[in-house]
Amino acid sequence: MVTSVVYRRHLTRILLLGTMVVFMVRLSAQEIAVKTNGLYWLTTTLNAGVEFATSNKVTIELNAAYNPWTFKDDKKMRFWLVQPELKYWLCEKFEGHFVGLHLHSAQFFGGFKDKRYDGYLAGGGISYGYNWILSPHWNLEAAIGLGYARLWFKESDRIYCEKCYENKTKNYVGPTQAAISLVYMF
Incomplete structure (x- = not known):
């Protein structure tokens, strides 16, 4: 319970910081994009993203x-x-190669075999990607990221039991991002 409260506080701070940055950014044509990751859709995961330019090379x-x-x-x-994610574009924003620094935070519950997992993760990493211009308003972006995630969770048998769980933590290092995204430019 305490972990959940602390986790929500951190998430709230991240979202507030992101909102403040968005309002400080100058928004005009070709300064904002919305996107969705096709790889997430293949796993039945609803997703969306918004990207703001802060300069000609940073988003x-x-x-x-x-x-x-x-x-x-x-x-x-x-x-x-x-x-x-903070991205640095090697050519120009929303075009060509980019490198990035990303953070991630999640809450999860479920399992597919004989165990259930109920917990949280937080971490960050680096990414590389490329953005292809398809038309004046449409782009296609591919990205891959590597990084770290700290997981803390309850592990239990798949059959629900309020008292039958074990608290666990795990440190993960490896892929933290994979995307093939359709991007709409305003």
């Missing part, structure tokens, strides 16, 4: 994803995720 992106579904035999991995 700030905020992505969110949500998966509320339960599948056959009560198999599920419900989660919500936020992933802000």
Whole structure:
């Protein structure tokens, strides 16, 4: 319970900081984009992102994803995720190669085999990507990221039992981002 409160406070701070940055950014044509990650859609995960230019070579992106579904035999991995990212474009914003720094935070519940997991994750990483201009308003973007995530969760048998769980933590290092996104430029 305490972990949940602390986690929500951190998430609130991140979202407030992101909102303040958005309002400080000068918005005009070709300064803002909305996007969705096709790889998330393949896993039935609803997702959307918005990206703001802060200069000709720097953008700030905020992505969110949500998966509320339960599948056959009560198999599920419900989660919500936020992933802000600062991108540096090697050519020009929203065009060509970029490198980025991202953070990620999520809450998850579910499992597909004999265990259930109920917990949180937080971390960050670096990314590389490329953005192809398809038309004046449409782009296609591919990105990959590597980084770290700290997970803290309750692990229990798949059959629900209020008292039958074990508190666990895990440190993860590896891929933290994969995207093939359709981007709409304003």
